[in-house]
Amino acid sequence: MIGLFSFDGPMYKDINGIYCNTTLTNEMFSRYFEVVDELVVLIRTLPLDKTYIEANMQKVDLNNMKIIEIPNLNTVKGFLIERNEYSKIIEQYVGKSDLIFARMPSIISDLTIKYSLKQKKKYFVEVGGCAWDAHWNHGLLGKIIAPYVYLKAKSGIKKSDYASYVTEKWLQKRYPSNGINTFASNVYLNKVDNHVLQSRLKKINDVDCKKLKIGTTAAVNVKYKGQEYIIEAISILNKCGYDFTYELVGGGSPDYLKKIAHKFGVEDKVTFKGLLSKNEVINWLDTIDLYAQPSKQEGLPRALIEALSRGCPAIGSNTAGIPELLENSVRFNKGDVNVICEILKKMDNPSLSNNAIINFNKSKEFELENLNFKRNRIYKKYKQAVVSIKETYE
Structure with a gap:
């Protein structure tokens, strides 16, 4: 069976011509080989001026997988x-493909769906975010298109034969599918260890709640991640006797956020850690006191789920799938700095401990074994349907 995966990505190609990424990895692509023998990947590809090792990325080099480079069709x-x-x-x-996996939102996937419908082929959509939000928050051209x-996304998803959503409810409501569907995040969590929670609770017991170290994992060169609101909030609170610091992990130029x-x-209170490897991110999460997800757009943020799995107390916006992960008391409307300040001022050791326990237990829903079971079940249904059609015409 030949599989096709389409997405805007991007995938990266290092200075030596090696494909690499931090999220679109061998581990991620391996899931499709549960139902296909070969995989073609249609994806926007960008060059790097360094090696994948220097860029802190993972090499993408699975056997029987072919990458077809597509330029940026969003320009x-x-x-x-x-x-x-x-x-x-x-x-x-x-x-040429038997099983077609179109990850959304994506211009490349919109075209993949167009030709799947034209050729009367069953297709599978993976809905990872909102097409409207993804473009509306990207300047004038984004708002125009x-x-x-x-x-296009709403129509393509509605007509899909099979669908997987990263959220449990939010994306399903905005982009319903008439096909068989399930929900499964794209996060990769091995079975969580209760020792992690015990270490976190001990750390919280010793923390000074007026000197919290806050952290966010997200690209620092895109404004819709909302880090600027945390920066403004700590500046307000630090003038009132607090001593909060903020650490940002993620790739891209930090120039805009440095200006903020x-x-x-608060230049001396904000630290840019750059792009870290998966293990480095885990180790870093264990050093912070509070995780923040202030996004203006999201699907279901993997970075937040990873933070929950380390027992991090967390706050976040009411954007997209974030309310499916966090309690109402630690959420704020996007960009509402005043509410962020109020939430931070209410933080004490008991509330941090309670939040850590709730978050850690929530993360268990996203253990890889559970997510793979959901995905493999629907993948096999999809494959069986395609095989039945092929046998009918043979």
Whole structure:
């Protein structure tokens, strides 16, 4: 069986021509080999000016997997010129494939779905976020095309034969599918260890709640992740006798957020850690006192789930699937700095401990064994349906 995976990604290609990534890894792509023998990956690919090791990324080099590089079709040039050329390539690979996995939102996946419908092929959508939010928060061009991509995504998902959502309810309500569907996050958690929670509770017992170290894992060069609101909040509170610090893990240029920190006079309280490996992120999570997910757009944030699995007390916005993970008392409307401040001021050792226990137990729902069971069950149903159709025509 030949499988096709489509997504805007991006995938990266290092200075030596080696494909690499931090989330689209061998471990992630391996799941499809439960039902296919070969996998073609149609994905936007960007060059790196360093090796994958220097970039703290993982090599992507599975056997029987072929990567087809697609340019950025979200640009004016991509939308008006390159789209036609690469549409033909996408159509050809759809024709050669048996099982089609289209990860959304994605312009490449919109085209994959278009040709799957044209060729009357069953397809599987993986809904990882909101198409509207993903474009609306990306400048003027994003706002212009947001209605178009939203309607395309809504239509493509609705007509899908099979669907997997990263949220339990939120994305399903906005982008319903008429097909067989399930929900399973893209996070990778091995069985969580209760010793982690015990270590966290001991740490909380010793912490000074007026000197919390707050952390966020997210790209630092995209404004919709909302780190600026945490920076503003700690600047307000530190003027009132608190001594909060904020550590940011993630790739991209920190220039914008450095300007925000300078504007609010907390340059010495904000630290940019850069892109860390998976193990480095885990070790770092164990050093912070509170995790923050202040996003203006999301699906179901993997970084937040990873923080919960380390017993981190956490706060977050009411965006997308975040309310499925966090209690109401630690949530705020996106950009509401005043409420962020109020939440932080109410933090004490008992509430941090209670929050840590709730979060740790919540993370167990996302252990890899549980998620793989859900995915494999629906993948096999999809494969059986395709095999039955092929046998009918043979």
